[in-house]
Amino acid sequence: MTSVRPETRPLLSLVPKGNRHGSRSHLTCFFRCGNACDKPEPNPTDHAHIQDEIAKAVGRRSILRGGAVGAGALVVGGVIADGGLAAAATGAPTRPGRPGRPGGATLATAEFSPVAPNRRDAFTTASGFDHDVVIRWGDPVVKGAPDFDVRRQSVEAAEKQFGYNCDYVGLLPLRRDEALLVVNHEYTDENLMFPAGAYSDDEVKRIAMTNHGMSVVRVRRGRTAGSWRRAGLGRAVENRRIHIRTTFELTGPAAGDVRLRTSADPTGRQVLGTLNNCAGGTTPWGTVLSGEENFNQYFDAGAGLNPAYAAEYQRYGISGSGRGWSSVDPRFDLSKEPHEPHRFGWIVEVDPYDPGSTPRKHTMLGRFKHEGANVSLARDGRAVAYMGDDERGDYLYKFVSADRFDPKPTARARRHNLTLLSKGTLYVARLTGDGAEDGEYDGTGTWIPLCSDSQSFVAGMSVADVLLFTRLAADKVAPTKMDRPEDVEANPVNGKVYAALTNNSRRGSASMPVDEANPLQASQVRASLGAPLTSASGNRNGYVLEMTPAGGDHAATEFGWSLFLVCGDPASPETWFGGFDRSKVSPISCPDNVAFDSEGNLWISTDGNVLGSNDGVFRVPVEGPSRGHVQQFCTVPKGAEACGPLITDGDRALWVAVQHPGEIDGSTFEEPGSTWPHTDAFPRPSVVVAYPAR
Secondary structure (H helix, E strand, C coil), X not given: CCCCCHHHCXXXXXXXXXXXXXXXXXXXXXXXXXXXXXXXCCCCCCCCEXXXXXXXXXXXXXXXXXXXXXXXXXXXXXXXXXXXXXXXXXXXXXXXXXXXXXXXXXXXXXXXXXXXXXXXXXCEECCCEEEEEEEECCCECCCCCCCCCCCCCCHHHHCCECCCCEEEEEEEECCCCEEEEEEEECCCCHHHHCCCCCCCXXXXXXXXXXXXXXXXXXXXXXXXXXXXXXXXXXXXXXXXXXXXXXXXXXXXCCCCCHHHCCCCCXXXXXXXXXXXXXXXXXXXXXXXXXXXXXXXXXXXXCCCCCHHHHHHHHHCCCCCXXXXXXXXXXXHECCCCXXXXXXXXXXXXXXXXXXXXXXXXXXXXXCCCEEEEEXXXXXXCEEEEEEEECCEEECEEEEEEEEECCCCCCHHHHHHHCCHHHCEEEEEEEEEECCCCCCCEEEEEEEEEEEXXXXXXXXXXXXXXXXXXXXXXXXXXXXXXXXXXXXXXXXXXXXXXXXXXXXXXXXXXXXXXXCCCCCCCCCCCCXXXXXXCCCCCCECCCEEEEEEEHHHCCCCCEEEEEEEEECECCCCCCCEECCCCHHHCCCECCEEEEEECCCCCEEEEECCCCCCCCCEEEEECCCCCCCCCCEEEEECXXXXXXXXXXXXXXXXXXXXXXXXXXXXXXXXXXXXXXXXXXXXCCCCCEEEEEEECC
């Protein structure tokens, strides 16, 4: 390997020092999203923000009264049921296992003392629970993979090993004691991955590129209920590494459009690789969806940007300030391949059961900075995918399929179900406050159609225009600007939909002014508590939005909404915890991803906690006298983000992807801010499973 001087470590000279937004370091802001929060809000429209609607909605809940979906009705989540593994009805090629719920306390019902805020370099669970590291960055995934050696990394090895910075976690059933673990690899931090001087710049770029993507790994149950471990590679025939050179098929109405064609792909129907994969979802038909998020940051300007796409590039944050990848792969040079970024920003679908299948990018679900996609079923059986565009001032979306899900466990039914995301209608959300004045933040909403697979509903734009440049299409129909809408999922018990709105550090600026009814500042409702009217803090702690589809039907175009949580320090008067006593909840900041257990409790992972603690995962009941009772179940190590989460095994197991441990300013490979999981002298992003201790 060609050596370079330590001071020329790639990209490090571009990273400033000091924390940026919340607890995030400059390293995280730079490597994960290209310092998006430092740049102007890419949405230049004057549509209302969610805060503006909240200002109108300081009043009694006016949720549409059609009735929530009953327990288990037509809402299919990614939860593996106990024993039987809940796969037979999905059309997945699996066999049922042992029936029945395991006895004893579960994560859904157990009483526990919440984990106190802390800065430990450890994965810390509530008392009475244990955890295991299931798989780490660099661990072998496919047969023939070498053991990981941080000083002997190569492209060939990375194609067979678990990638960097795990995010989404899905678990799909196989047999009685086995399942397929599917994980995204969102981004790389070359500063922490490579010893200084050990690799050339080109080697670093090629290896980092390969560490993006996804992994499929067979796992086996451990001896303790809720515990899991990796299965042996010799019989793990489904194991797979999807990386930057994996071929993807574009599907849906925009596939083949001239703006998707490149010199390497004149058909506009095949793409190499997937980038910045964040959250995702498991479909009722046994596949995994993955969202391509901050894809804009990987493209270099080269000789200059094509002026024909100036508006489109600007709206998607494509500036040409990339990672230098064009020096090893010319498709990342915008002056040579101006269409290449149009081939990213999609929802990806992977069939974990068929390692020889071609993953797909679904143009029908629109192109934007997808956090993820989660599928529920409408009353008539159509597939409904909820999605968030993770950017300050961008929108909530949903897709409703044209055809219905076929629940039969046959190969023919599964082939049909694999086409469901190629035809249907794409919508964007507009929220309206109810105007009452009794202290609750709520109102009604409408899903505005953007296009179907055969017809555009946006003036002056074709179907392909809408799908390729969904942000620009949505701008024309005046949806509601949101504060970084991330994970959006339907609760399988009460049928309501929950969206994590992580934060917006610009709240209070001239373009996003604070008014008297802003829930994060003093308002008419909160004024009696003596809170002063200020604009200094912005929305730094985030919200959780609760939506109720009209008639309990996910295909409905009307819904009611309310803020379930206004996050932050419970001692601050602006916070709101579903009506629960603020003095009895755990502090929570920056909700990112959500999940549900079999009781319908909401589980929230956080990203960027500004309240003086590491990030973690929280359990929150959404119904009954404990509605809004936020309790912290675990914290992740220093510098890390809690990703996933996922509840499986009849509520015995909580899966968490621990992303970017040690990503603290000043940290390098030689001087790490963390060594978690403490198997090496440097940090390794890893997937953890927590479960009740014996």
